[in-house]
Amino acid sequence: MKISTIADLLDAQVLCGEDHLENEVHSACGSDMMSDVLAFVKDQAVLLTGLVNLQVVRTAEMMDMRCIVFVRGKKPPEEVIEAAREAGIVVLATTERMYPACGKLYATGLVGGSVSVS
Amino acid sequence: MSEPVKFHFDVAGDNFSSAGEASVKVKKLLRQLSMDPETIRRVSIAMYEGEINMVIHANGGTADVVLYPDRIQIILADTGPGIKDVSLAMQEGYSTAKDNVRSLGFGAGMGLPNMKRYTDRMEIESEVGKGTTVTMEVFLPGANA
Numbered sequence: 001m002k003i004s005t006i007a008d009l010l011d012a013q014v015l016c017g018e019d020h021l022e023n024e025v026h027s028a029c030g031s032d033m034m035s036d037v038l039a040f041v042k043d044q045a046v047l048l049t050g051l052v053n054l055q056v057v058r059t060a061e062m063m064d065m066r067c068i069v070f071v072r073g074k075k076p077p078e079e080v081i082e083a084a085r086e087a088g089i090v091v092l093a094t095t096e097r098m099y100p101a102c103g104k105l106y107a108t109g110l111v112g113g114s115v116s117v118s
Numbered sequence: 119m120s121e122p123v124k125f126h127f128d129v130a131g132d133n134f135s136s137a138g139e140a141s142v143k144v145k146k147l148l149r150q151l152s153m154d155p156e157t158i159r160r161v162s163i164a165m166y167e168g169e170i171n172m173v174i175h176a177n178g179g180t181a182d183v184v185l186y187p188d189r190i191q192i193i194l195a196d197t198g199p200g201i202k203d204v205s206l207a208m209q210e211g212y213s214t215a216k217d218n219v220r221s222l223g224f225g226a227g228m229g230l231p232n233m234k235r236y237t238d239r240m241e242i243e244s245e246v247g248k249g250t251t252v253t254m255e256v257f258l259p260g261a262n263a
Contacts, residue, residue, distance in 0.1 A: 035226035038163055039210075039235075051223045055170075058138040059223075062145070062163045064155075079135075087142075 001025060001110050003067050003090050006046065009104050010094040012069065016081050017090030025066055027113025030102045034059040044113045048101055052076040057083040066090060071098045123185040129169055129194075131178025134222060140181045141166035151185075154259050161190050161256050164236040167229045168194040168252055174219050175199065176250065188261035189238075197249040204242050208234065 004021040007014055014021065028046035031037050037047065037059050045066040049056055052074045060068050066089060070076055073095040084091045094101055106112070125147065127140035145162040165181065172179040176198020184191040201207050207214075208230050215225025234240045237254040244250040 032223060033220075033226050034223035035228040035232075038167060039226075039228040039232045049223075053222060054135045055138060055223055058142060058166065061142060062138075062159070062166045064159060 001105075001108065003046075003092075005108070006067065006069065006105060006110070007092050009108055010069065010092065010096050010101055012092035012094040012096075015070075015076070015091040015093055016085040017067070017088070020066065020088065020090050023066060023090075025110070028102070028105055028110050029112065030071075030098050032098075037063065042113070046105075046110070048098060048105075050074055050098060052080060054080055054083055056080070057087060057089065060084075060089055061087045067092065069094060069101065071096055071101045122187075125183040127181040127183075129172050129178045129181055131173055131176065134173055137170050137173040138166050141169055144183050148190075153190075157190070157256055157258060160236040161192065164233045164254050164256070165192050165194070167233050167236075168192070168254070170224055171229050172196045172198070174215055174224065179249075187258075189255050189257045192237075192254045192256075193251065194254075195249065195251040200246040200248055200250055201242065201244040202246055204244060 003023055025045035027044045029041050029044040030048035032049055032051045034055050041063055047060050047065050048069045048071055050072045052070055057080055068089055069092045071094055081091055129140055130136050141162050144165060145158060148158045176196035179196030182193040206212055210231045211227040213225050213227035219225035238257045239255040241253045
């Protein structure tokens, strides 16, 4: 799925990374606990979260993710957007809540992908 | 034989926003050195978790990364409160982090287990009241370690 399709499905605003909207992504995860993202996620390129701080971008960067979707109408501070821009990560913001946002993407073919081995 | 490449970072303890900066830098440096992507990922995730731990629990510390021909070593040292029971701290889900840390997305008791999971070797030296030193190693692909 193209990142631009995610933006369309969630009626999301693109906060940075306009140049990467045509990139393809194949799986996603949703969490407000970055600890869990670091522990359980593997190969997921999209992170949906309601947490808006710099550690979200750092976590995504460490996990080689391509896109962060801030749900529930959360607007990250400028420094967060700037860090994502620098890391080449697309940032989207949607008013959708976590559950319907994940559901819409899953139903359209963006699956959960594998989890990391323990 | 040439000396191994070393990087040193001071990890500030007073600012949660800056936690992870050293790991981001290391990730960039390893990329510039064209290291294997999976190795970079394992090193940077393990170091990032360790950095977060130092900021949450120990008011910061130092991070040293040493590149050997067959492995990457990460040494995280702090002079914080120390870990009372290391085997308990290694259990997934066990956490002494405060609620404000949890509201920032951390403190789920996954840090140390995750560091162990992503590295090939991990050693914790800790003394209550003195501090903690965590040494981790990630073997490079093809290295007979």
